[in-house]
Amino acid sequence: MSKHNHKNTPRSKHASQLVPELVPELVDSLNHSKLGMFTEIFHSLPEGVLIINGQGTFEFANPMAAKLLADSQQALIGQNLLHYLYDTDRDKYMYTLLSWLDNKGENISLGPNEVKIIRGDNILLDADLAISSLPNNINLGENLFICILHDLTSHKEQYNKLKKLATTDHLTGLANRLTLDEKLKYFWQESIKSNQAISTILIDIDYFKLFNDRFGHVKGDKCLQKVADIIKQSLPSRDCLAARYGGEEFAIILPYCHKDTAGVIAKQIQYQINNMQFSDIGLPADFRISVSQGIACELNNQYRTCEALICAADTALYRAKSAGRNKISIST
């Protein structure tokens, strides 16, 4: 049984006239074959079609609407559209219908808008919903509206897949450079507004060309993944971001973190990478790698832009490399 309260509300006289075989007077007064054709179209449409009155009560539902709402066509009649809408969507459509109550036959419409539907089986459905008033000669005096419901499930899946592809580094699963730039700008502005520190760490694998030359690019890719996992696990909070900055270079953004915190995180990363084993990918048991790291921290308007902050971290990284590698350098 549906969670919705199926009242035995009688079907509106006007709405039932939309179904020609039930109302002979209407059938007589209109072109029978045309009306039959419209009914056929409604029934075979791949979109959900619902007719509602000014209170939002369903007066007609085609088979696709019943399928999308997970209730039978018959059970839907007398139910209210608002009961099927989720949260803020419900409020929005309630106010819209209220504002339409005095409609004197003007052509009004809303949407299509993306909404979340609570189906009869309690499963949430992403859908596009468009509502338009029916022309006066069809609604026969009462305000009736046609709702078109379009299932967005597969679009959403595609969208999420594409979004992941566009924002993530395929090899390591970390954020990509584009996401890094966007998040850095965002957190930079937030920290300036709230007068808080923001730190960044640049991390570069030492002598990675030699690794590739010795073990091949496939194992080199595996090494990048292992380093990325360690970097990801080192993040102290959900606000922080780890990204692949370029080839064998990674970046961490630490909003609301001082350079001391960044220093502690860099030391953890150094320790874990120095102790990382590669026997799982067939390398000698005693084989180890190291990374060089550069840290910069913005506090008290030291750097004018977020690009300048990254530049400072890059300079610090260069110093760490020059100092013999496997080092952490902090920009002053």
Ligand SMILES: Nc1nc2c(ncn2[C@@H]2O[C@H](COP(=O)(O)OP(=O)(O)OP(=O)(O)O)[C@@H](O)[C@H]2O)c(=O)[nH]1
């Ligand atoms: N396997 C693999 N190698 C990569 C990838 N991206 C970049 N590289 C390699 O990373 C190496 C970087 O070499 P270099 O810039 O000379 O730096 P390095 O050998 O690490 O030396 P230092 O940074 O100075 O310590 C090059 O051999 C690139 O081919 C990748 O996605 N997969």
